[in-house]
Amino acid sequence: MAIPALVKSLDGSKARVDFGEGVLRDVNVSLVDAKAGDYVLVHAGYAIQTVDEEDALETLALWKEILATEKDPGS
Amino acid sequence: MSEKLRFRDPELAKEIVQKMRKITPKGEHVKFCHVCGTHEWTITHYGLRSLLPRNVEVIAGPGCPVCIVPAAEIDEAVQLAQKGVVITCFGDVLRVPGSQMSLLEAKAEGADVRVVYGVSDAVEIAKREQDKEFVFSAVGFETTAPSTAIEALGNPPENFSFLVSHRLIPPAMELLLGVGDLNISGFLAPGHVSAIIGMKPYELFPRVYRMPTVVAGFEPIDVLMGIYMLLKQHTQGTALLENEYSRVVKWEGNPKALEVMDQAFAVTGGNWRGIGRLPNSALKLRNQLVAYDTREKYDVHIEQGKDILLGCECHLVIIGKIKPNECPMFMKACTPAKPVGACMVSNEGTCRVWAKTTASQPIN
Numbered sequence: 176m177a178i179p180a181l182v183k184s185l186d187g188s189k190a191r192v193d194f195g196e197g198v199l200r201d202v203n204v205s206l207v208d209a210k211a212g213d214y215v216l217v218h219a220g221y222a223i224q225t226v227d228e229e230d231a232l233e234t235l236a237l238w239k240e241i242l243a244t245e246k247d248p249g250s
Numbered sequence: 251m252s253e254k255l256r257f258r259d260p261e262l263a264k265e266i267v268q269k270m271r272k273i274t275p276k277g278e279h280v281k282f283c284h285v286c287g288t289h290e291w292t293i294t295h296y297g298l299r300s301l302l303p304r305n306v307e308v309i310a311g312p313g314c315p316v317c318i319v320p321a322a323e324i325d326e327a328v329q330l331a332q333k334g335v336v337i338t339c340f341g342d343v344l345r346v347p348g349s350q351m352s353l354l355e356a357k358a359e360g361a362d363v364r365v366v367y368g369v370s371d372a373v374e375i376a377k378r379e380q381d382k383e384f385v386f387s388a389v390g391f392e393t394t395a396p397s398t399a400i401e402a403l404g405n406p407p408e409n410f411s412f413l414v415s416h417r418l419i420p421p422a423m424e425l426l427l428g429v430g431d432l433n434i435s436g437f438l439a440p441g442h443v444s445a446i447i448g449m450k451p452y453e454l455f456p457r458v459y460r461m462p463t464v465v466a467g468f469e470p471i472d473v474l475m476g477i478y479m480l481l482k483q484h485t486q487g488t489a490l491l492e493n494e495y496s497r498v499v500k501w502e503g504n505p506k507a508l509e510v511m512d513q514a515f516a517v518t519g520g521n522w523r524g525i526g527r528l529p530n531s532a533l534k535l536r537n538q539l540v541a542y543d544t545r546e547k548y549d550v551h552i553e554q555g556k557d558i559l560l561g562c563e564c565h566l567v568i569i570g571k572i573k574p575n576e577c578p579m580f581m582k583a584c585t586p587a588k589p590v591g592a593c594m595v596s597n598e599g600t601c602r603v604w605a606k607t608t609a610s611q612p613i614n
């Protein structure tokens with residue numbers, strides 16, 4: 176299972192991240208280009224990808240729009 | 251994670267479900283398959299199956315990396331543990347049954363078996379305790395393999411080696427298409443594996459097999475939206491590769507992760523518990539890292555183990571042929587406290603996910 180976390184600070188390949196409970200943990204960020212303030216997806220102590228916050232908000236907005244306007248196939 | 255990003259909006263969920271109902275073809279049973287323990291968790295935990303139109307079904311394929319580790323590979327770890335080597339592993343691996351015993355049982359008999367959160371913790375322990383030999387049981391799909399790769403390439407100490415049990419997801423998906431009477435109409439592809447491998451490895455499913463394929467994330471809205479996208483393709487008679495989880499999954503995946511995986515591992519054939527041997531589905535350390543390959547270092551090569559105990563139906567649960575509650579042992583002889591099969595051991599195992607949530611959630 177991978178869990179999103181907020182990058183608080185960086186030190187080489189290590190980063191301090193917050194999983195949302197206010198507890199800070201060290202994770203390895205050598206697989207991603209992350210900076211403080213980014214969200215990363217953490218799996219077994221490694222950040223495996225950054226989470227694109229802007230894209231997430233756009234996606235949600237887009238879905239709402241699509242669902243509101245989309246013609247049902249065959250109707 | 252900021253609330254806005256949680257993808258749990260009940261209003262939106264309702265809208266998606268209404269849309270689904272409108273486009274679902276009548277008089278036809280539509281079955282989609284996911285291959286991810288976390289998808290199963292989201293679907294079961296949030297009772298999503300009960301929201302779907304009656305004739306739409308989502309089944310769980312081989313999405314639990316711990317469940318599919320063959321008994322022979324647990325036996326290898328147990329054998330080494332009994333010889334005095336320290337075995338480090340993820341917590342989930344501890345109770346996975348081997349042919350004779352699990353690592354937990356070996357530990358109870360005095361072997362030194364330690365649970366770690368990640369491979370880097372195991373390496374750190376080995377550096378601190380240089381008078382002992384350490385093995386890390388490297389279990390996991392493409393999500394986990396890059397972390398093993400980094401540590402293997404990062405000059406681990408001489409007293410450390412990797413018992414690699416990594417497996418690859420796309421070959422397992424291809425296998426499912428060959429299983430008679432499974433009749434899948436689309437794949438909900440796993441988000442976290444895809445964060446690493448990207449979209450390209452799934453191209454063959456729509457192209458060669460005409461199988462709609464949607465990569466989806468793990469929040470309830472992600473899963474519902476993914477199912478809706480599959481349903482839409484199915485209704486329209488198209489077969490496309492789509493990405494619901496674009497906030498994490500890029501077309502090219504994670505190039506850095508793919509590069510370290512390629513440097514550290516070669517792709518080879520591998521056995522899957524309950525499935526058998528799948529070509530090009532496993533990873534093996536490359537020749538230049540052979541000093542860190544546990545099997546070579548200690549010459550342990552167990553080919554055959556006892557994968558499925560008498561009466562356990564894990565081999566059918568793993569490929570989605572039956573639901574956990576169709577196994578006669580489910581919640582009788584086999585419970586999370588006393589698991590019989592591997593599917594009841596891991597938090598990502600379908601039987602365990604069902605066992606932990608059936609009490610509170612309706613499941614179709």
Ligand code: SF4
Nearest residue numbers: 563564577584591601
């Ligand atoms: S309920 Fe237990 S015995 Fe039955 S298939 Fe699941 S893990 Fe195996």
